[in-house]
Amino acid sequence: MKNLASELSVAQQLAGKRVLITGTTGFLAKVLLEKLIRDVPSIKQFVLVIRGSKKYNNAAERFEREILSSSIFDRLREEQAQYLADVVNNKIVFVTGEVTEPLFGLGQLKFNQLANTVDIVVNCAASVNFREALDQALEINALSVHKLAALVRMAGNIPLIHVSTCYVNGYQEGQMSEQLHASTSKLIPQHADGYYEVQPLISELLRKIAAVKRNCLNADDLPQALTELGIQEAHRYGWNDTYTFTKWIGEQIACREMQGKTLSIVRPSIIESTLSEPAAGWIEGVKVGDALILAYARGKTSFFPANPKAVIDLIPADLVANSIILAMTEALHSPHQRRIYQSCSGSRNPIILGDLIQIIQTACKRDWRSYERLFHRQPGSDFRCVSRPVFLLTMSAMKLALDTVCFARKCLGMKQSFARLESFNTTHNLAVVFSFYTSPNYIFQNNKLRELEQRMGKSDRSMFAIDPERINWSKYMGNIHLAGLNRYALKDKRRDKNSDAKLAPEAVNTVTANIA
Incomplete structure (x- = not known):
């Protein structure tokens, strides 16, 4: 029987703590912030570092317009409106700063003052565009960790919780455990402490x-x-895209800067809508798998290069947020260690891609009228997975035919854009960005995260659930997720006549990766 005195308690460890969070304008950090406000009232203060934007000059204004106004807070507004108002007015400190700048752009005095007001740092800031410009991706996903580590040191070596991604494994195959991964290129030497020398x-x-x-x-x-x-x-060193490459570099910087200090790296797999909290299916924007769902719903594509027998690793956002909270709890309870946790489903509750497609396709054909924003008409042909060679051959033949049609239309003075060309471009762009993730040769393990869960008290294991065995895939993807995508992520087609622009070929690359 477990010793109750040895059980970890979220409320006890976070009581009176001042929690700094970066990236709260993003999807995952919103889920995390809402959960902490709602279920951990013992937290003394939230310190939110938010950069100003062209539209909103300071952090407080941007918080009010882009975060507090989000539907993620609807439950709190409905159930505890006064409590939410009290938290916003009395427990949230807004810092207008840029984590990619030295001293967050605050100057030494204000940076020192900031360091004196925090007890733990949670870094959710990231550029989650798969194909971001290298300078920008490197700054936010990697080099910003230097600035965060400087704050941690100034604050007295407080814990750093760094959100990364399971996909830092790059081209490695097999069982991916909760440890640092090498570059498959073998071009980057390893330090004696386990991390890789990336300078x-x-x-x-x-x-x-x-x-x-x-x-x-x-x-x-x-x-x-x-x-x-x-x-x-990225390809040279062993990664598929700039996002995962720079996130891997960020992990190495974190390990180097936090040697002998308290560091927990939390790696989610592909984050999708919430399973249950604060509302089932809550999501913001179109995520990785959703780009394909939306393309299918709008008749833009019906086939894709993928392995239908491969395990596709999806994880609901609320389970990821809970994983971060458990990592925070342990870091405060047992400092001066480096830990890595993976929030994923592939080893615990796997679903193969073919089954996932069947679940979604069946639900779409059955319930398409219920999803008025997702579907403009009844879905037609089935969505098919094909091998990469077959896909490339088919696309080559289609391109040849379309080039001929385009030439004829040009000669006739007709516009060059037409439905089949748009569908071809959408399929091509989706394949360029996402096809690596639809033919995985690896399984992510989460043994250490599950062990952490077992060290929590019974009530916390329920309140801050992390186990993907809770997921009923048919219900989650066939009902909860599609309904959430329709309700939260998509604009009302009756108000937005240009809603199909979400699938314009040039927009595909900007679909949020949301692999963390």
Whole structure:
């Protein structure tokens, strides 16, 4: 029988603590913040570092317009309106700062003052665009960790909870455990403490970024040139895209900067809508798998390169938020350790891609009238998975035919854009960005996270559930997720006549990766 005195308690460990969170304008951090406000009232203060924007100059205004106004807080507004107002007015400190800047752009005095007001840092800030320009991805996903570590040291070596992604495994295959992963290129040496020496790599990347900026004659071409550089370097070192490559670099920086200190890395797999809290199916924006669902719903594509027998790893956002909270609890209780936790479903409650497609497709055909924003008409042909060689051959044949049609239309003075060409471009762009993730040769393990869960008290194991065995895939993806996507993520087609623009080929690359 477990010793009750040895059980960890979220409320006890976070009582009186001042929690700094970055990235609260993002999807996951909103879920985390709402959960902490609602279920951990013992927290003394929330310190939110939010950069100003063109629309909103300061953190407080941006919080009010982009975070507090979000439907994520609807439950609190309905059930505990006065409590929510009290928290916002009395327990939230707004810091207008930029985590990519030295001292967050605050200056030394204000940075020192900030350090004196926090007890734990949770870093959710990230660029989650798969194909971000390399300079931007490197700054936010990797180099910003230096600035966060400086704050941690100034604050007295307080714990850092760093949100990463399971997909830092890159091209590695097999069972992916909760440990640091090597580059498959073998080009990056490993330190005796386990992390990888990335400073020479960073210097080389910065040199190449500077060269691209120096040699690019047309400013309009620079973002694409830096995006291509990011993909090129990611492939060279063993990753599919700039996002996962720079997140891996960020992990190594965190481990180096936090040697001997308290560091917990939380790696989610593909984050999708909430399972139950604060509302079933809550989601913000179109995420990884949703881009394909939306393309199918709008008749933009009906086939994709994928392995239907491969395990696809999805995890609801509320389970990820709970995993972060448990990691915070343990870090405060048992400091001066480095821990890695993976919030994932593949090893505990796996679902293969073919079954997932069947669940979604069946639900779409059955209930499409219930999802008026998702579907503009009844779905037609079935969605098919094909091998990559078959996909490439089919796309080549389609391109040849479409080029002929385009030439004929041009000769006749007709517009070049038409439905089949748009469908081709959508399918092509989706495949470029996402096909790596639909043919996985790896399984993510979460043994350490499950062990952490068992160290929690019974009530906390229920309130802060992390076990993916709770997921009934048919109910979650066939009902909860589709309803949430329709309700929360998509605009009302009756108000937005251009809602199909969400699937314009040039927009596909900006679909949120949301792998963390």
